Amino acid sequence: MLLQQLINGLTLGGVYAIIAIGYTMVYGILELINFAHGEIYMLGAYLAIIFLGLFTAMGLTATSLPLALILTAILTIIFCSAYGFTMEKVAYKPLRNAPRLSPLISAIGVSIFLQNYVMLTQGATDKVFPQRFGEAGFQFMNVNVTYLQAMIILVSGLLMFFLHLFIHKTRMGKAMRATAQDKTMAALVGINVDSIISVTFIIGAGLAAVAGIMVASYYGLVNYFIGYIAGIKAFTAAVLGGIGNIPGAMLGGIILGLVESTGAAYISSEYKDAYAFIILIVILLIKPSGILGKTTEEKV
Amino acid sequence: MLKLTSVHTSYDHIKALKGIDIEVDKGEIACLIGSNGAGKTTTLLTISGILKPDSGEITFEGEPLKNISPHNIVNKGICQVPEGRRVFPRLTVLENIEMGAFGAKGKNFHRNLEKIFLLFPILKERKNQMGGTLSGGEQQMLAIGRALMANPKLLLLDEPSLGLAPIMVSKIFKTIKEINEEGVTILLVEQNAKAALRLSHCGYVLENGTIKLHGSGEELLHNEDVKKAYLGE
Numbered sequence A: 001m002l003l004q005q006l007i008n009g010l011t012l013g014g015v016y017a018i019i020a021i022g023y024t025m026v027y028g029i030l031e032l033i034n035f036a037h038g039e040i041y042m043l044g045a046y047l048a049i050i051f052l053g054l055f056t057a058m059g060l061t062a063t064s065l066p067l068a069l070i071l072t073a074i075l076t077i078i079f080c081s082a083y084g085f086t087m088e089k090v091a092y093k094p095l096r097n098a099p100r101l102s103p104l105i106s107a108i109g110v111s112i113f114l115q116n117y118v119m120l121t122q123g124a125t126d127k128v129f130p131q132r133f134g135e136a137g138f139q140f141m142n143v144n145v146t147y148l149q150a151m152i153i154l155v156s157g158l159l160m161f162f163l164h165l166f167i168h169k170t171r172m173g174k175a176m177r178a179t180a181q182d183k184t185m186a187a188l189v190g191i192n193v194d195s196i197i198s199v200t201f202i203i204g205a206g207l208a209a210v211a212g213i214m215v216a217s218y219y220g221l222v223n224y225f226i227g228y229i230a231g232i233k234a235f236t237a238a239v240l241g242g243i244g245n246i247p248g249a250m251l252g253g254i255i256l257g258l259v260e261s262t263g264a265a266y267i268s269s270e271y272k273d274a275y276a277f278i279i280l281i282v283i284l285l286i287k288p289s290g291i292l293g294k295t296t297e298e299k300v
Numbered sequence B: 001m002l003k004l005t006s007v008h009t010s011y012d013h014i015k016a017l018k019g020i021d022i023e024v025d026k027g028e029i030a031c032l033i034g035s036n037g038a039g040k041t042t043t044l045l046t047i048s049g050i051l052k053p054d055s056g057e058i059t060f061e062g063e064p065l066k067n068i069s070p071h072n073i074v075n076k077g078i079c080q081v082p083e084g085r086r087v088f089p090r091l092t093v094l095e096n097i098e099m100g101a102f103g104a105k106g107k108n109f110h111r112n113l114e115k116i117f118l119l120f121p122i123l124k125e126r127k128n129q130m131g132g133t134l135s136g137g138e139q140q141m142l143a144i145g146r147a148l149m150a151n152p153k154l155l156l157l158d159e160p161s162l163g164l165a166p167i168m169v170s171k172i173f174k175t176i177k178e179i180n181e182e183g184v185t186i187l188l189v190e191q192n193a194k195a196a197l198r199l200s201h202c203g204y205v206l207e208n209g210t211i212k213l214h215g216s217g218e219e220l221l222h223n224e225d226v227k228k229a230y231l232g233e
Ligand SMILES: Nc1ncnc2c1ncn2[C@@H]1O[C@H](COP(=O)(O)OP(=O)(O)OP(=O)(O)O)[C@@H](O)[C@H]1O
Pocket: B011, B014, B015, B016, B034, B035, B036, B037, B038, B039, B040, B041, B042, B043, B083
């Protein structure tokens, strides 16, 4: 029973973690809570449904399901990254030197705009993911793990692993960390800060897209509102781990997923969505800098 | 090589530079001295493109730097060791040095790295330590080393001796001289006016955002006003 909940929690937690990374990366560089980030995840879920629907209509799903899924994922990631890139250029870049409240309001505006845009173009009712994966799976230490769950855990784990490598081992990744620590100095060593910011939004949006695809296939249903609640949960995960801290976002996401699934099983599933808020309140009261965050970060 | 003509720079409503003219020739060490708040840091940040001048012109090797973004100014060969060192605190010493080479895209990387480790052996010992955990003097060495990684033609140094022990101060000045002898032109901002003027081919005295005096290092060292105001004689 507990182990079953751990598997469920890990599935959920992996998704929260990869959305939370997008919040935390943007915050790390711009000190902006990108409230529209959850909408990118929502767009990812819709785009996955649209593209997979297209491939089903073309007959590709019937002939080769893996190919159809991979193409769907690639297209969805590309589109979401383009949304993330454009969002930054249109809504945040012009406000780079404005008071801190302005980009925050702009973020809320983008969020409302994207929700309504999807509602108008896709309708206000739930959309169904064209492919059902069902309960097929395997036994692992007496626990049922569906293939889809295993896939979600594996994909989010791999994405986090490669992101970690990227941030720590590549020239671009190191430049991202340098920019997060001191933008002026980054410019003074020849780093193009604007392109680092763009790359940050592109990576964050790409990860959110993957989360959207996975959730759409896991639950089978999406609506234009899912970005809001997922956004708040991922934001909670980011704060829990320490906003601005990438390993923190990963840890926060996993913890939140585990709390939700065990809480739903042992306390009440009615309050499933409330656990995130309880955690958020508690962490803000006890340790606002989060588990891995530094207390009162020095910012030059 | 570098020429500032009637440069004005302001912060919101504070006019920090009120039309300054500075000329630095290739291969020389020029220094900029002046009291606190005179506008020295503002001058260097304006040259690097971090601050945009309200008016006036800055040219480097004959080319105007107007509308060139800071990272491209670095690519043109102007590097700065800014006030307060600004070592990346949560990057290791080696990563800090690598970031210095960001614009240079790996050109001469290993040769420069060896040169820097030879110049500052302590950096080699500490290469896997976080930048923020170095002592002040070590951070200064790292900041200078980092700037040298970019193969600069012109190096801007903002108070490199600030807060250092006397023995480190003379080491830093010696290093500046060595760097210059290897062909790097230097614009040095210093509170330590005597040592700076001794080292420099020419000097500028900045007061309240305007250039009050300029001349060769030797001339300024013997100027009565400079002696009184900056050399404490
Ligand atoms: N970010 C800022 N906002 C507003 N005013 C500023 C800012 N930075 C500097 N100033 C003002 O501009 C003037 C010049 O400052 P600057 O830092 O260039 O002086 P400085 O000559 O480098 O002094 P110091 O020797 O103390 O470093 C000062 O009056 C200072 O108060």
